[in-house]
Amino acid sequence: MLSPGSSVEGTLELPGAICSIKNTLDPIENTIEQVSDDRFGAVVTFIGTTRNSFQGKVVTKLEYQAYTKLALKTMATIITEARNQTAEFQAVVQHKIGVVGVGEPSIVIAVSSPHRKEAFHTCEFILEEVKRKVQIWKREFYEGEDERQAEWKSNV
Numbered sequence: 001m002l003s004p005g006s007s008v009e010g011t012l013e014l015p016g017a018i019c020s021i022k023n024t025l026d027p028i029e030n031t032i033e034q035v036s037d038d039r040f041g042a043v044v045t046f047i048g049t050t051r052n053s054f055q056g057k058v059v060t061k062l063e064y065q066a067y068t069k070l071a072l073k074t075m076a077t078i079i080t081e082a083r084n085q086t087a088e089f090q091a092v093v094q095h096k097i098g099v100v101g102v103g104e105p106s107i108v109i110a111v112s113s114p115h116r117k118e119a120f121h122t123c124e125f126i127l128e129e130v131k132r133k134v135q136i137w138k139r140e141f142y143e144g145e146d147e148r149q150a151e152w153k154s155n156v
Helices: 028-035 068-085 116-133
Strands: 010-014 017-022 042-049 057-066 090-096 098-101 105-113 136-142 152-154
Touching (some): 010 068, 090 116
């Protein structure tokens, strides 16, 4: 697979949601503050980090690239689909581009809603759909392997 074009940062603000592709993710406290709403009694966060192994290989780092303009539109569609299931929520979705070391976050999702069940469900729905649909690719780098051999793959 050929390498995707260079990524750029971008943010798309929607009513009750912010979708971002960034070189550096915001501190989690800022993300939680962005979804805080006195009408809502639940805030759920998900932080996806780089694990140190995959299929028996030692992972040294990941690299993410995105077709940012299209990826943000796809994220917005996912938010709309989530609203069809749970109308009342606030959400922030951030995905990192560039190199992500072991233990570092690559995706952060925060969702607030009136009740915890809806917040958990909405957060999980957004996560699974982002991984399945958004135009973001990753390369995994493994210990002892030539970095030039690392291949791009979809972010599932």
